[in-house]
Amino acid sequence: MKTVSKVYAFLVFLFLYAPIAVLIVFSFNGSATMSRSVWSGFSLQWYARLLQDRMLLEALRNTLVIAVIAAAVSTVLGTAAAVGINGMNRWARRAVMNVTNFPMVNPDIVTGVSLMLLFVAVSKAMGGRSLGMVSLVLAHITFCLPYVILSVMPKLRQMDPNLYEAAQDLGCPPAASFFRVVLPEILPGVVTGLIMAFTLSIDDFVVSYFTSGTTQTLPIFIYSMTRKRVSPEINALSTLLFAAIILLLIVINLRTAKDGQEKTAGKER
Amino acid sequence: MGKAKSAAFPYLVWMVIFILVPTALVVVFAFTDRSGCFTLKNLEGVGRYSNVFLRSIGLGAAATAVSLAAGYPLAYRIARTHARRRNALIMLVMLPMWMNFLLRTYAWMTLLEDSGILNHILRFLGLPAAHMINTQGAVVLGMVYNYIPYMILPLYSVLTKIDRSVIEAAQDLGADGRTVFLRVTLPMSMPGVISGVTMVFVPAVSTFIISRMLGGGSNLLVGDLIDMQFLGSAYNPNLGSAISLVLMVLILICMGIMNQFDENGATEGGVMV
């Protein structure tokens, strides 16, 4: 029984990782025929070509700019929103949380299409100017916001509601009380929200696809690569992204491990 | 606490502009023609594509079923391993999700192609080559591959929360392994099943990338249909809105039905990272 379940787990993980492994291996393929499946010696040529690709570098730059702005804005707006929603009565909180959950249950494609309708209508009203980057940033903030709120909310609910009052009781004005007492308490949730918003923004294709106009982001660039030509450049790109992700996850894990330690320490009281 | 509430004000304004107004626009476009007059033609037009809807739902349901059948045993196994190894294993489940799903799907293209790696292997083993890409099976495979982590994660988090003493109590009352699983573990993990099913089904039904990359042109899904109306050759945002509206309503109804099964209405275990 034990070995059966071990073999089973191994097979599922093989299923999950084999395609990625193939992708990575073929990024080092020396084939000049651009074949995706015939191995012909080790080479870094695709990496070299990739790094000279102007379009790619611009798409990467756009993606990072959008992700930084979207993550920052949605974190600030979302944290403030979570604080506000937490202070509402049950009825209002329910209503607002339903609207907040809506973009998360709604299919991405519908979110993308609906935002596209809005941006097209606005750009028509503004004389046909394409919104490009601006519309992408607005769209990304919109779909990041619920995730920030959902990661900050539990921290607020866990927090002793008297903390905020205690700070004021000791003479701290309300706004200062928030920054000195509440924010340090909910910070882990805020940081989680920030990271989630950042990665969601970088990773998003569907909503960007409908709202980008002519602007290229990395996922859109990848999409056009898979459509138009067959090139191991894309494998090289995958490998680089995968490496970056693993690096990021290691950093996050170290952070959450520290957070977890503090939590268990806190439980001992 | 009156002041705290006002902190949500900018957010509320934002959500009205970027969620409620666009959704209303979809509804308006669905019920108007190109000149802006009220019409039901678009919705009638959707009827012509009922076969596409059926195919989407069918393939989405198949992918969901496979994900559940394949994901549950793994989630169960991970939930029952030692806590230290557990985190590493669940991390392994999540890791592929962090890779852009276009790349994940592209990887399968290179595997399934007629001249792809799987066929190379088959040939190497002396077996006849198989045509795999551009079939419905390939689309379902792509869906399962992309979305199975969304199934495993909520299942896992519900299964780890089940108190061991509940299992022991069942054993103490005379239940054997099979009975414990069927009568205790499975019912208690239902919230995880529900949230896993919705988290796989919704993106699977509405995808247009997987069908395009692995299904070729012949296995059109609702997502492709919508894309064609907005950014494709068949440009017709009114019809596209009508299709989007129908898709949205269908999914909301499905979610409503699913939530009926979830007695507590708890949507636990759906959070990643």
Place this chain on the structure above:
Amino acid sequence: MGYVASARERARENFGRAGEFLSEMRRKIHREGGWTDLEKQPIVSLRDIAVSFDGETVLKDFNLGIGDGAFVTLLGPSGCGKTTTLRIIGGFVRPDAGDVFFNGKKITGLPPHKREVNTIFQKYALFPHLNVYDNVAFGMRVHGKSEREVKAKVGEMLGMVNLKGFEHRNVNLLSGGQQQRVAIARALANEPKVLLLDEPLGALDLKLRKDMQVELKKIQQQTGITFLFVTHDQEEALSMSDEVVVMDKGAIQQIGTPPDIYNEPKNAFVADFIGESNILDGVMREDFLVEFAGRKFRCVDRDFRRDEPVDVVIRPEDVDIVPPDGEHLAGVVRNVTFKGVFYEIIVDVQGFKWMVQTTEFERAGAEIGLSVRPDEIHVMHKSKYSGTFGDYSTFSDEMDEDSRPAGGEAR
């Protein structure tokens, strides 16, 4: 109970003396005015306060003055409005109507951070991201005190609460009692005029709670700061306070010193909530003569209408057991429970179950007589609480504890 017994002793000695008249007068003023400790100027007063949450009335027509330098306790079951009263004074709840005065100045609309009162919260609300030192220093730093001043004051405060050497500890790793002390030090470091304490001992275990009661009382006497203490524990209220304000359903039931409250409960609610009581229906035949349980008894109460229906309260420890001789109330022992210092017995007197506390053992089924001295019979006007408290026929300790907050009518 030692405290109660000695208070009773004192009251007994006072009986018939001139002092009795004065304290009777004071009690009367208390009842009508709603002020605690009249000799002193009130430092905090609440006038005509009304509060409701979601349409549910929490306080109405609420008037209270807190004497400067006193240890005043708000006592009542949960949901009686005592914590709301505290939060109004702290500035966290804005009353729908009425005003709050501090040293004669109106502070109704003043935000919490501008009030010269500090609060000890129920679960202490220590700042988890700050250590002990920084928690205690918080208020002073907010007020822009120099670090030298801060250091001196924190040292002094931690010395007062016996936490010297704990400066750099993580507050999350302290025991409940230690957290409590940090909360006290943090609040007092701000040198408030009034300290509000919201059930601060509720989370501590019994032994620690007793120690903290003594310590809090000591700190209050040392500093001379007015303490307004909220609790639902009557024993805690009686043993710590100078004055007790008994509350129920958003209204003050009685204000008085602990002996006053215990010995002269104003109505059936107070009698039942403070200690154990046998509450009987009676009729006041004339001054100093009350009839209940089918007999006439001499008592020390007067100024009732002739033949006015009244509630009669007799404490279980005030009933003396005598041989059944026909002159006294006669009953049958139904149940005997050993309580350590005394036996608690339930006596059936013509169908009404009395609770009696006695140091001598009585066997269940024994026929006994009950004797009550005139000064141990407390006569009260009928109130809305009359009849809510029955006899001890279905009494069990646990049920009493369980059901009291729900309204106290279970018996």
